[in-house]
Amino acid sequence: MQNACPECAGDLIVVEKAAPWCGRCEWNLDAFPPVDGGWAARAVARLDRRAGFRAGRALAARGENEISRRVTKGFVVLVAVSVLLTAALLAAAGLGVWLIVTGRLLPPLLLGAALIGFAVMLRPRLGSLKHAVDGGWTLREDSPVSALVGRIADATGAPRPHVIVADLHWNASAAVVGLRRTRVLRLGVPLLLALDERIRSP
Known part of the structure; x- marks a missing residue:
């Protein structure tokens, strides 16, 4: 294993099973260990990590004066979409309960159960x-x-x-x-x- 960075000849940093990277020029810092799963899981994880790395580097490159707490258009859109999705899930759960309570035939009961299951599956995960x-x-x-x-x-x-x-x-x-x-x-x-x-x- 090489001990010098191929870009700046600085010392490489090796941590456990992670790929070696250079602390001086950040060579190979965007390399991540492989994840378990099929090709789709590996592709999603690779794209997610690369996007996170680029976002982290862009944030670190900003000056202190550029960091602002103002409300942006993207934040407003995100909140609006979140509210609409939450309202849709609540409506699906409510409709499912109504179909089960009022329905006497099998199709409405199955549809109601499916709507409730759909709402539960897509409920917000707030963590604990x-x-x-x-x-x-x-x-x-x-x-x-x-x-x-x-x-x-x-x-x-x-x-x-x-x-x-x-x-x-x-x-x-x-x-x-x-x-x-x-x-x-x-x-x-x-x-x-x-x-x-x-x-x-x-």
Whole structure:
């Protein structure tokens, strides 16, 4: 295995089973390990990861002054579509219940059951806090990691997470779960140990 980047001759970073990448020029950073499943699942996962990588790189390239909380046209369209889809699911479930309650023949009963099943299958998945923290340790608000995350959030203008979870994976993720829309940040301990001492210190 080569130890130098073919683009800038910098040292390559190798983490567990991930493909080696360069921290200087980000060569091969968009390479992802293969996923299990058929060709369709692999194709969808590959396109999804590439789109996420491009979006993350574009966001990181923006200046701090370009990050805005204003309501955009895309956000309005997304909210409108979400409201329409939710209303359609509620209408399908209501119609299904009405057909089952009032119907005495087999076709209306089957149609009602199908509509209810359709609504249940496509219901919004809001996630749960219990599932989001499963397999990790919830950090206290006065912990050094929470203080570091707060400093980064204040410096970048990002909202602070309500819950910070640590685990043993070399990874990090963020999610908003539950009806109360709780912001959860999950951090791997290996990532925290890799931080420069100047970043970790207040």
